[in-house]
Amino acid sequence: MVVREVCKGVYSIGVFDWDRQVFDELLPLPDGTTYNSFLIEGSEKTVLIDTVDPEFEEELITNIARSGVSKIDYIIINHAEQDHSGSIPVFLELFPNAKIITSEKGKELLKSMLQVPDFKISTINDRDTLSLGDKTLEFIQIPWSHWPDSMMTYIREDKMLISMDLFGSHYATSELFIEDVHTHYVNARRYFAEIMMPFRYPTAQNVQTVRELAPEIIAPSHGPIYKGKEAIDEIIGAYTDWCSDRVSNKVIIPYISMHGSTKKMVSYVTDALLAHGITVKPYNLGKADTGRLAADLIDAATIIIATPTVLFGPHPKAANLTFIANILKPKAKFISIIGSFGWGGTAVETLKAMFPNNTAEIIEPVYIKGLPDEEAYGMLDRLVDEIVKKHNELFKK
Amino acid sequence: MKCTLCGHVYEQEKGDKGVPAGTAWDDVPSDWVCPICGARKSSFISV
Numbered sequence: 001m002v003v004r005e006v007c008k009g010v011y012s013i014g015v016f017d018w019d020r021q022v023f024d025e026l027l028p029l030p031d032g033t034t035y036n037s038f039l040i041e042g043s044e045k046t047v048l049i050d051t052v053d054p055e056f057e058e059e060l061i062t063n064i065a066r067s068g069v070s071k072i073d074y075i076i077i078n079h080a081e082q083d084h085s086g087s088i089p090v091f092l093e094l095f096p097n098a099k100i101i102t103s104e105k106g107k108e109l110l111k112s113m114l115q116v117p118d119f120k121i122s123t124i125n126d127r128d129t130l131s132l133g134d135k136t137l138e139f140i141q142i143p144w145s146h147w148p149d150s151m152m153t154y155i156r157e158d159k160m161l162i163s164m165d166l167f168g169s170h171y172a173t174s175e176l177f178i179e180d181v182h183t184h185y186v187n188a189r190r191y192f193a194e195i196m197m198p199f200r201y202p203t204a205q206n207v208q209t210v211r212e213l214a215p216e217i218i219a220p221s222h223g224p225i226y227k228g229k230e231a232i233d234e235i236i237g238a239y240t241d242w243c244s245d246r247v248s249n250k251v252i253i254p255y256i257s258m259h260g261s262t263k264k265m266v267s268y269v270t271d272a273l274l275a276h277g278i279t280v281k282p283y284n285l286g287k288a289d290t291g292r293l294a295a296d297l298i299d300a301a302t303i304i305i306a307t308p309t310v311l312f313g314p315h316p317k318a319a320n321l322t323f324i325a326n327i328l329k330p331k332a333k334f335i336s337i338i339g340s341f342g343w344g345g346t347a348v349e350t351l352k353a354m355f356p357n358n359t360a361e362i363i364e365p366v367y368i369k370g371l372p373d374e375e376a377y378g379m380l381d382r383l384v385d386e387i388v389k390k391h392n393e394l395f396k397k
Numbered sequence: 398m399k400c401t402l403c404g405h406v407y408e409q410e411k412g413d414k415g416v417p418a419g420t421a422w423d424d425v426p427s428d429w430v431c432p433i434c435g436a437r438k439s440s441f442i443s444v
Binding site for chain 2: 201359
């Protein structure tokens with residue numbers, strides 16, 4: 001609950017959610033998160049950029065009170081997602097003369113999701129500007145990183161880009177500016193996988209827009225702030241790579257096993273791939289942190305889903321993972337399915353039908369009855385050989 | 398042609414992800430999906 005200066009006249013007044021454990025009831029948050037909100041005091045006008053998750057609306061209001069401002073002219077909403085917009089209703093009660101500024105699409109979403117009255121919202125178009133006196137704000141629309149109404153706010157005089165969720169990270173740290181670059185990279189990468197990867201095609205274009213803008217400070221809406229050329233070049237470079245079609249010599253094996261037959265197959269394939277010098281990571285879906293799995297999906301060339309048959313289909317956890325992998329749209333080039341069945345079912349066909357978004361080549365699945373025997377290991381050898389061959393073609397020096 | 402799920406517009410003059418500029422909609426491969434939301438061609442309508 002503090003007010004901290006980012007640069008002259010610009011204050012970080014958001015909140016820490018140290019204890020949050022899950023986002024969207026889907027993404028594990030091992031280190032909590034932050035909801036960043038910025039106060040900009042121009043010589044003539046004062047604006048607030050984004051509010052916070054409504055669970056913390058009181059803290060935001062307290063922070064605003066502690067900042068000493070008595071009037072807020074505008075509240076700019078970079079996107080309508082409720083962890084940033086959700087405190088608008090109480091904010092409007094306390095600052096009845098404030099006007100909301102957002103995009104056309106943002107206005108539509110604010111009205112439908114928060115029932116904000118129409119007359120309270122003014123809309124802008126891409127590259128419109130707003131003068132605060134000695135500061136000029138420029139609005140840059142970046143649709144589909146990750147919402148349709150996504151936009152950024154650029155303070156021209158300070159070359160500070162308030163980038164919405166773009167370049168964000170879900171971890172609560174007292175660093176206002178990034179200091180621990182290694183920890184940050186891991187968290188930023190994970191965040192990309194969970195939030196931006198499904199939109200890597202438009203995001204690549206939006207990152208190019210940021211590169212051309214050449215800001216000196218980038219303040220996302222979660223996590224610490226990028227300050228200085230090195231930090232900014234690094235994240236732009238990372239995003240460019242993650243959004244590209246480049247994959248690594250890596251195989252990810254999400255698996256579930258009930259009595260060990262499928263697990264034996266996974267161990268065999270893992271060891272064989274390791275022996276060929278390929279990076280391999282098996283993920284036990286009974287225990288895995290799906291966020292870490294998603295981060296590994298950013299650049300894995302191959303995904304092997306391993307599951308037994310349960311009630312004539314794939315194990316529900318394998319089906320869930322396949323569903324998630326389909327909507328995250330990883331760029332893997334090859335997919336296969338392995339596993340063991342007791343008496344029969346359609347696990348392979350069911351899973352195959354579950355990733356229509358994926359354009360990966362399917363390598364012949366290996367699905368066997370019971371415990372793997374010599375013949376089964378022979379089939380797994382062929383699968384491994386096929387993967388090695390495909391990887392050698394992709395990664396030959 | 399406009400995606401009814403997310404609003405993305407396919408423009409023949411520009412082409413799109415994996416589709417060269419100038420490709421008519423009917424010539425876009427049947428397994429092509431909207432680069433934004435993954436919707437199939439059948440979810441697109443003419444505008």
